[in-house]
Amino acid sequence: MITYIVGFFIIAWLPWLPSLLWLVGFPVVGLIIFRYCSDIRSHAFSLLLGMAIALVYGHIQLHYRFDVAQVESIWKVSGVVVQLPDQQGKQARFTLQVATISDQRGIPPNPEPRYMRLSWYKASHILKPGDRLTLNVKLRPPHTLWNPAGFDYERWALARNIDAVGYVKQMLDHQSATDTGVDLLRYRFILWLTERLKDQPVVLSTLQALLLGDKRALEDWQWTLMRNTGTTHLMVVSGLHIGVCVAFGWWFGRLIAVILFRGKEYNVPQHWLPVITALLLSGAYVGLAGFSIPTQRAWIMAAVLLGGQLRTQRPAVWTRWWLSMAVVLTLQPLAMHEIGFWLSFSAVGALLFLVTQRHKNMALFMLLKSQWWILLILSPLLLLFFGQLSLSAPIVNILAIPFVSFVLVVSIPALLISVLGFSWGLDILGVLIKALWAGLSWVNALSDQWVLAIPQPSVIAITFAILGAVMILQPVNVRLKLVGLLCWFPVFLPIKDNVPPAQIRALVFDVGQGLAVLIETNRHTLLFDTGAGYPNGGTAFERAILPYLNQQGISFLDKLVVSHDDNDHAGGVRKVAEQLSLGLVESGMPEALNIPAQNCPSDLSWKWDGVEFRYHHPEPALKATDNDRSCVLEVRSQHCSVLLTGDASVAVESQLLKSMDHVTWLVAGHHGSRTSTSEEFLQAISPEAVLISAGFLNRYRHPHADVIERIERSGSRILRTDQQGAIVLGETRNGKCRIDTWREKEKRYWSAS
Numbered sequence: 001m002i003t004y005i006v007g008f009f010i011i012a013w014l015p016w017l018p019s020l021l022w023l024v025g026f027p028v029v030g031l032i033i034f035r036y037c038s039d040i041r042s043h044a045f046s047l048l049l050g051m052a053i054a055l056v057y058g059h060i061q062l063h064y065r066f067d068v069a070q071v072e073s074i075w076k077v078s079g080v081v082v083q084l085p086d087q088q089g090k091q092a093r094f095t096l097q098v099a100t101i102s103d104q105r106g107i108p109p110n111p112e113p114r115y116m117r118l119s120w121y122k123a124s125h126i127l128k129p130g131d132r133l134t135l136n137v138k139l140r141p142p143h144t145l146w147n148p149a150g151f152d153y154e155r156w157a158l159a160r161n162i163d164a165v166g167y168v169k170q171m172l173d174h175q176s177a178t179d180t181g182v183d184l185l186r187y188r189f190i191l192w193l194t195e196r197l198k199d200q201p202v203v204l205s206t207l208q209a210l211l212l213g214d215k216r217a218l219e220d221w222q223w224t225l226m227r228n229t230g231t232t233h234l235m236v237v238s239g240l241h242i243g244v245c246v247a248f249g250w251w252f253g254r255l256i257a258v259i260l261f262r263g264k265e266y267n268v269p270q271h272w273l274p275v276i277t278a279l280l281l282s283g284a285y286v287g288l289a290g291f292s293i294p295t296q297r298a299w300i301m302a303a304v305l306l307g308g309q310l311r312t313q314r315p316a317v318w319t320r321w322w323l324s325m326a327v328v329l330t331l332q333p334l335a336m337h338e339i340g341f342w343l344s345f346s347a348v349g350a351l352l353f354l355v356t357q358r359h360k361n362m363a364l365f366m367l368l369k370s371q372w373w374i375l376l377i378l379s380p381l382l383l384l385f386f387g388q389l390s391l392s393a394p395i396v397n398i399l400a401i402p403f404v405s406f407v408l409v410v411s412i413p414a415l416l417i418s419v420l421g422f423s424w425g426l427d428i429l430g431v432l433i434k435a436l437w438a439g440l441s442w443v444n445a446l447s448d449q450w451v452l453a454i455p456q457p458s459v460i461a462i463t464f465a466i467l468g469a470v471m472i473l474q475p476v477n478v479r480l481k482l483v484g485l486l487c488w489f490p491v492f493l494p495i496k497d498n499v500p501p502a503q504i505r506a507l508v509f510d511v512g513q514g515l516a517v518l519i520e521t522n523r524h525t526l527l528f529d530t531g532a533g534y535p536n537g538g539t540a541f542e543r544a545i546l547p548y549l550n551q552q553g554i555s556f557l558d559k560l561v562v563s564h565d566d567n568d569h570a571g572g573v574r575k576v577a578e579q580l581s582l583g584l585v586e587s588g589m590p591e592a593l594n595i596p597a598q599n600c601p602s603d604l605s606w607k608w609d610g611v612e613f614r615y616h617h618p619e620p621a622l623k624a625t626d627n628d629r630s631c632v633l634e635v636r637s638q639h640c641s642v643l644l645t646g647d648a649s650v651a652v653e654s655q656l657l658k659s660m661d662h663v664t665w666l667v668a669g670h671h672g673s674r675t676s677t678s679e680e681f682l683q684a685i686s687p688e689a690v691l692i693s694a695g696f697l698n699r700y701r702h703p704h705a706d707v708i709e710r711i712e713r714s715g716s717r718i719l720r721t722d723q724q725g726a727i728v729l730g731e732t733r734n735g736k737c738r739i740d741t742w743r744e745k746e747k748r749y750w751s752a753s
Contacts, residue, residue: 007050130177146725230393455553533571563646672703
């Protein structure tokens with residue numbers, strides 16, 4: 001079974017997907033193993049079977065992905081809204097299950113997408129699950145802003161059968177839902193809750209998260225509070241909530257068995273009834289939560305672990321644990337790339353390890369011990385995935401888990417009472433939920449030291465910590481437990497990847513249609529531009545840049561340079577100021593920023609750690625455009641240099657010709673627009689590589705074909721964030737300049753195209 005699981009892992013981590021022709025070779029390999037390797041026969045067959053299923057799954061999913069060659073067309077699509085639409089005012093985002101699709105000539109795409117995720121920026125209708133829509137849309141394949149520590153949207157979409165994304169150009173027909181599906185029931189339940197709790201947003205958002213798995217209404221302060229107290233899992237419908245339903249269903253089934261079969265215990269097998277009721281009740285809860293992948297995974301684990309109770313010869317709990325993992329991967333072959341996969345199976349593993357040992361302790365002591373074991377097992381993974389650990393989590397969860405479980409159980413009769421017209425049912429829930437948040441706030445306020453932050457612990461250190469945790473939990477002597485404790489030391493002594501003195505490291509983030517470049521020296525950090533701000537209030541800074549800064553433990557910028565005030569360069573300024581401590585803030589248009597800033601003076605230079613920084617832009621004319629007010633910054637070490645020109649035009653470049661020397665890397669002006677990066681400028685600075693920060697299939701068609709031709713004629717190498725993701729610039733120890741692209745460095749088979 002373990003080798004079967006390994007087969008899924010092998011395929012899921014490949015940088016490219018082997019051809020299906022490889023399947024032809026599997027029987028041949030199987031025959032050879034059957035004939036000559038009888039000792040490993042079953043393991044080899046299991047491995048090949050796992051690889052074959054994962055390989056076929058990958059090809060099926062990639063087959064349906066929307067072809068980038070078809071993005072120019074306007075598509076007429078009809079389909080059904082599934083899941084819960086996210087609609088705020090005139091902006092809506094929703095998932096459409098496609099029924100028919102064709103271009104303006106009536107020709108369907110090849111292949112036809114199954115589901116698509118659409119944005120509607122001027123929504124004229126309120127959308128509900130089950131609504132049948134006919135739309136004119138623009139489509140493209142799912143695409144990720146590919147950055148270090150960033151979210152892999154392409155993999156997320158692939159695992160959920162979302163084959164295309166796009167936006168609505170025109171609504172042609174809207175038919176309201178007529179069928180009463182699960183999603184529509186969830187939608188109506190949210191409307192019912194909203195009507196009754198509109199004056200209690202904290203209670204409303206909590207109930208939506210607990211009962212429906214809808215976390216959209218939770219605010220930033222609530223997420224921060226849960227992270228700091230280690231209770232995020234309480235508001236994410238997962239193993240805990242499914243476990244509560246399983247336990248309630250189990251005891252309900254036992255009660256029914258006692259009533260129905262009293263006096264017939266020896267004649268009627270009753271052990272099946274608690275299992276059935278537990279799975280039915282928890283399955284209904286999974287449906288109420290929208291059949292999301294995490295809830296499916298938790299229910300499968302419960303079903304496999306409980307299913308063993310139905311057999312006469314019950315398999316060992318660890319056999320069931322491995323079997324549940326195998327079933328999850330069979331149904332969700334990319335599940336191992338979900339953080340929840342590792343946390344769920346690790347937590348359940350810790351509890352199984354606890355219950356399989358013989359204990360004669362009180363229930364309270366076992367509860368305390370279970371929290372300690374879960375913390376010990378999950379801590380290395382939490383540090384690896386999130387770079388922080390809540391030290392208050394075991395104490396808080398000892399109280400919070402039973403309390404939230406009680407809220408879940410009480411919510412059923414409370415809601416039924418409210419349906420009958422008595423408001424005190426929801427009033428009771430409101431009191432309990434407010435008490436929960438007040439308690440978490442009180443714990444969080446006790447000390448600022450509850451959260452242990454360790455930026456970017458190495459995989460080796462995490463591996464040692466996991467081994468150490470297992471050794472500590474083993475029933476061995478104290479000396480071996482001390483060895484396990486020593487295995488944790490590398491985690492608390494992280495090796496920071498500092499830039500050597502007199503060298504530079506720069507990261508051109510993939511922020512879509514915008515610009516953001518982080519420049520690091522040995523002891524200083526500078527951010528040049530912040531990327532765009534979005535109509536929904538989000539920013540490219542939060543999506544693309546902040547995760548990397550958190551991973552690296554960077555909380556202070558010595559200097560923030562905002563070239564000018566265009567949204568694609570300055571849209572994240574306020575978020576930067578909220579999330580980070582700032583030294584100097586300089587801009588070509590300081591008066592236009594929404595934080596205190598000063599002008600970036602022409603010809604100002606300074607030196608950090610043996611690296612020279614210099615502004616080169618001329619004084620702007622009175623009638624200069626915003627683009628021509630851009631700060632132009634050169635960063636130069638002994639061996640390498642990078643030039644950032646913002647959106648400066650050819651006119652500004654012509655004034656810089658006499659003052660500029662050769663540079664190693666040029667970040668192309670204005671995202672590769674034809675108004676920048678002139679042939680004369682390229683000849684004057686002769687860059688080894690030109691880096692273009694532009695959005696994937698952006699509406700401006702950047703970079704312009706003329707610019708690409710100019711760069712190619714100059715002999716410079718071209719790198720583009722829309723094609724290669726984030727671009728990492730650095731120096732080797734012996735002073736050679738090097739370039740790495742993140743899409744190539746972290747390539748997976750779904751991102752290889």
